[in-house]
Amino acid sequence: xxxxxxxxxxxxxxxxxxxxxxxxKHAAALxxxxxxxxxxxxxxxxxxxxxHYTSAERFAAEKRFVFQRVPLTLAASCxxxxxxxxxxxxxxGIPVLLVRDRQGKAHVxxxxxxxxxxxxxxxxxxAARFTCPYHGWTFSQDGALIGxxxxxxxxxxxxxxxxxxxxPVAERAGLIWAILDPASPHNPAKMLSGxxxxxxxxxxxxxxxxxxxILTGPNWKLAFDAHLEFxxxxxxxxxxxxxxxxxRAFYFAQGPHQRVIAPxxxxxxxxxxxxxxxxxxxTRDEPLDPLLMxxxxxxxxxxxxxxxxxxxxxxxxxxxxxxxxxxxxxxTQTFLAETPPQDDTARSAMADMTAFLAHVVGDEDMPTSAFxxxxxxxxxxxxxxxGRNEGGLxxxxxxxxxxxxxxxxxxxxxxxxx
Numbered sequence: 001x002x003x004x005x006x007x008x009x010x011x012x013x014x015x016x017x018x019x020x021x022x023x024x025k026h027a028a029a030l031x032x033x034x035x036x037x038x039x040x041x042x043x044x045x046x047x048x049x050x051x052h053y054t055s056a057e058r059f060a061a062e063k064r065f066v067f068q069r070v071p072l073t074l075a076a077s078c079x080x081x082x083x084x085x086x087x088x089x090x091x092x093g094i095p096v097l098l099v100r101d102r103q104g105k106a107h108v109x110x111x112x113x114x115x116x117x118x119x120x121x122x123x124x125x126x127a128a129r130f131t132c133p134y135h136g137w138t139f140s141q142d143g144a145l146i147g148x149x150x151x152x153x154x155x156x157x158x159x160x161x162x163x164x165x166x167x168p169v170a171e172r173a174g175l176i177w178a179i180l181d182p183a184s185p186h187n188p189a190k191m192l193s194g195x196x197x198x199x200x201x202x203x204x205x206x207x208x209x210x211x212x213x214i215l216t217g218p219n220w221k222l223a224f225d226a227h228l229e230f231x232x233x234x235x236x237x238x239x240x241x242x243x244x245x246x247x248r249a250f251y252f253a254q255g256p257h258q259r260v261i262a263p264x265x266x267x268x269x270x271x272x273x274x275x276x277x278x279x280x281x282x283t284r285d286e287p288l289d290p291l292l293m294x295x296x297x298x299x300x301x302x303x304x305x306x307x308x309x310x311x312x313x314x315x316x317x318x319x320x321x322x323x324x325x326x327x328x329x330x331x332t333q334t335f336l337a338e339t340p341p342q343d344d345t346a347r348s349a350m351a352d353m354t355a356f357l358a359h360v361v362g363d364e365d366m367p368t369s370a371f372x373x374x375x376x377x378x379x380x381x382x383x384x385x386x387g388r389n390e391g392g393l394x395x396x397x398x399x400x401x402x403x404x405x406x407x408x409x410x411x412x413x414x415x416x417x418x
Contacts, residue, residue: 015288019197023291026252026259027281034264034276039248041388048397049383050376053219059326063092065404066300067322069411070256071170071177071188073302074098074108076317076336077205078174079124079212084141087124089332093324094180096167097121097130101141108178109143110165120164139164172196174204175298185408191415193255199296199304201288202315204336210314211354212334217366218373220301220322220329221397226365227295227303227318228392230262236368240360251391255415256299256399260392271308289313297392299399309353310346313338316357327373331366333358 015023033039052058072091075098079087086099088111095111097120111119118134121127129146130139136149143164148154168179170189173196177188189196217223226232230249233241244266252259264276273289282290296304301320308314317334335354341347375381386393406414 015201016197019194019200020284020288020291022194022198022254023201023288024281026261027275027291029252030250030261030275031280033250039263040250040391042386042391042394043388045388046386046394046397047383048386050381051379052397053222053373053376054326054379056326059219059322061404062400063322065406066400067092068094068181069179069184069186069408070300070403070415071179071191072300072321073175073177073298073319075176075319076174076207076209076334077106077171077176078207078336079209079334080106080176082126084126084128085124086121086127086130088119088121090321090324090330091180092322095119096178096180097164098176099127099130099141105142106169106171106176107142108167108169108176108180110167110182112164113137113139114145114162114164142166173200174202174207186412191412193257193415194417195254195257195296195298198254198259199292201292202304202306203338204315207315207336207338208340210335210337210341210350212332213354213358215331215333215358215362215366216323217320217329217331218327218370220320221400222369222372223329223331223366224301224303224320224396225393226361226369227297227320228258228260228396229386229390230260231387231390236364237360240356240364248389249392251395253395255417256396256403258297258392258395259294260297261294272311273306273308273313297396299396300403307353309337310341310349312341312346312350314350314353318361327377331361333361 075087080098080100083100083102086097089096097109097111098106100106111121113120113132115132115135115137118132120130120132120139137145138147140146143166145159145162165182167182168184168186168188170177172189172192179186179188231247234243234245234247246263248263250261273293275290275293278290293306303318305316314337317336319332321330323329337350341350402414
């Protein structure tokens, strides 16, 4: 076994007994509510000032105290599976480079040459090293400065002090997480509130990337709010999901993260992970799939939707991040499959699904959110409100305030295992 193989194995630990117990509690609650015909609601309606979506001051606080202090999900491990594989992205105006080195370790770097700040990479691909296109300085896969063009003419510098800026990184549950502050004293692996343990049962590190695309949108919270409730599904998405779709959702919190699950649907919607169709909590020697159904919300802006296509388990990994300005954001949709499609029927079905999901978000959600941005920008709306059936939105926005208000010393305790 190579060093890279060992690193890949280390990325995906079996689900712990504690995580299994939590998932079983979720399942038991869902089955109990279904049997009793009951549905939990939040304690009351929560108002929120509309300028949370438009205020430059609020946006600056979110960038500094959320997006540069908490672990962010930046990619699935399988997006950069081999040595030298890399991917670039931008988060709230910060250019980021993800790369895997020869030892199989993932690095998250500021995508900037330490000479004068030019980008050393763009897009995605594979590279043994990164050479700045401006003046030819060269960096290794872990960001170390290894070469200076015309070094004698340039003058004496200490290469060890001129490595690319490195961000604290953790690779857990088949996802790459990082804190976008090189000076952060925290280990991101210890700030995930146990959500990584709960989703480790997917085994995402060994999945296959089918397709990825980037959608632009308004304020990042408006773009992400649609992931946090199902109230809008039979209305806004009546032509895509259908008007018969339930507008209810069950919510399960795990620190700032949460899980959103629809009530039992008609028989035609049943899938291999349908807990309702299974009818009971799986035993420890049975497949884990019914315990993993639903949409997983990873604070502050990541969603994992689960479903089956042509008998293959798939997820849509949606990562929503702020743009450089308060009224801009990007949503990266990455479609993953547990096993690659083996025939044209499966490939065609997956292509149809990726196009469908891009249409739902890009042509239905995003225009609605853009209009919300316009209205809130007038200052005339005053406030919005989240209903008792929108507990996911209430949980998310309260946690944003908690994280922003926490000082650095309290942040670790706030985000550690609950």
